[in-house]
Amino acid sequence: MPAGPRPTGPKAVDRRLLAPAAVAVLTALVVAGCSSGSSSSSPSSSASSSAATASAGASGSAAAQPGGGNQLQSDYQKVIKDVLPSVVQITTSTGLGSGIVYDDKGDIVTNAHVVGTATSFTVTLAGSTKPLDATLVGSYPDSDLAVIRLSSPPGGLRPAAFGDSNKVELGQITLAMGSPLGLSSSVTQGIVSATGRTVSEPRTEGSPGAVIGNMVQTSAAINPGNSGGALVNLDSQVIGINTLAATEPEANGAAAPGIGFAIPASTVTSITDQLIKDGKVTNSGRAALGITARTYFDQNYRPAGAVVVAVADGGPAASAGLQPGDVITRIGDAPVDSLNSLTTALASLAPGSKVTVTYSRDGRSTTAEVTLGTLATP
Numbered sequence: 001m002p003a004g005p006r007p008t009g010p011k012a013v014d015r016r017l018l019a020p021a022a023v024a025v026l027t028a029l030v031v032a033g034c035s036s037g038s039s040s041s042s043p044s045s046s047a048s049s050s051a052a053t054a055s056a057g058a059s060g061s062a063a064a065q066p067g068g069g070n071q072l073q074s075d076y077q078k079v080i081k082d083v084l085p086s087v088v089q090i091t092t093s094t095g096l097g098s099g100i101v102y103d104d105k106g107d108i109v110t111n112a113h114v115v116g117t118a119t120s121f122t123v124t125l126a127g128s129t130k131p132l133d134a135t136l137v138g139s140y141p142d143s144d145l146a147v148i149r150l151s152s153p154p155g156g157l158r159p160a161a162f163g164d165s166n167k168v169e170l171g172q173i174t175l176a177m178g179s180p181l182g183l184s185s186s187v188t189q190g191i192v193s194a195t196g197r198t199v200s201e202p203r204t205e206g207s208p209g210a211v212i213g214n215m216v217q218t219s220a221a222i223n224p225g226n227s228g229g230a231l232v233n234l235d236s237q238v239i240g241i242n243t244l245a246a247t248e249p250e251a252n253g254a255a256a257p258g259i260g261f262a263i264p265a266s267t268v269t270s271i272t273d274q275l276i277k278d279g280k281v282t283n284s285g286r287a288a289l290g291i292t293a294r295t296y297f298d299q300n301y302r303p304a305g306a307v308v309v310a311v312a313d314g315g316p317a318a319s320a321g322l323q324p325g326d327v328i329t330r331i332g333d334a335p336v337d338s339l340n341s342l343t344t345a346l347a348s349l350a351p352g353s354k355v356t357v358t359y360s361r362d363g364r365s366t367t368a369e370v371t372l373g374t375l376a377t378p
Contacts, residue, residue, distance in 0.1 A: 008204070012043050015029070019233065023240060030124070039108075052099060063296070073106075078099065079232055086101045086230070087178060088100070088123050090110055090114055091121065094118070094302050095116070097227040097228045097229075098114070098225065099228045101125075102147070102334050104153070106151075107272075108147065108148050108277055109147050109272045110356055112139045112140060112144045113145070114227050115148065120134070122151040125164070133152070134311070138151045138275035140271050142375070143212060144243060145263065146275070147275040150294070165264040168192055170192055172192045174220050175188070175189050175190060175220065176189075176218065176220035176234065176262075178226035179225045179226065180223035189223070190218050190219030190260075193219050196214055198347050198348040200344055211343045213347035215261045215264065216261065218231060221257075227242060227244070228241060228242070233367065238265055239264070240263055240264050241268050245261070246260070270283075275283045280377065282377060284377050285350075286346070286375040290312040290316045291317045293308050294306070294307055295340075303338040305327040309324060311324060317370060320357065320369060322368060322370075325361070349372055351373060353371070
């Protein structure tokens, strides 16, 4: 978000622009516009501090009384004790983000926009001041995920436990863990605000413009530096990877409070397992029509659909009779007025599902039932 150092890779959705939670490393850090008020801090000192800065108070919950108990507070503290040791800080030559220890071999999962084009990294474990070297295992920008590996994994690594994405429900309490604005081992709290969100990230130098489906929306604060960190339930399970937060364009890009997004655990584990095994993704798990397309402009030079440029032989579109020159205007109930809206519509669907594709050919609108395939990977 705009408060503090510049992000390394912006993102976007409704209310329009989204800021990724990766942050550039500067000599001094100003934390402004945060819900806790303004303060200043040095990222070098806060990042290396062995003390975890955990802010996990629940608004509206009963305050702990001297000599009394507070079950919710105890639950929070247990989750933090269980999971925070698995959340690390990742530093590149141009920025800073977070990551999650995935296994005891030193593999760490994070966002692709955190690693960017770098192949070597410095990792600081929770509760440690000793920087560790790491190298890139693989990156899959289409799902904004990447894996790095510690060159010399220390003993006692704490791999995180990942939850079942199908069990994530509206209203569940969540804790977001990471290094917002360089403040290592920080924790914020909220709830699951929505599930199944499809989020489009704007294409920038630091981000390829991924369209990610089935994201978890949370009210837990997600700030620059949180990218790649853990969104956790009260069972001490990671239910998503913190990726981006909404900003308000009408307020000069100021943060839109309580609107953050995390990549669901099922996507994280699927992509991560493939990157660790093969160094690349062989099954994207993303729906595809089997076409090459571009934005179609009408006679008034306004975007009015996605025109098919090429159709893959034997692919879903070819089997349904679509041809080059057809202009797709709707996928199911979702209108399509550009290549981006076509990609967004497909991101919310699963391979193997059937969908009605509305398209125009020679000025006449028609439909076709298409069984979606799987998006090919590089």
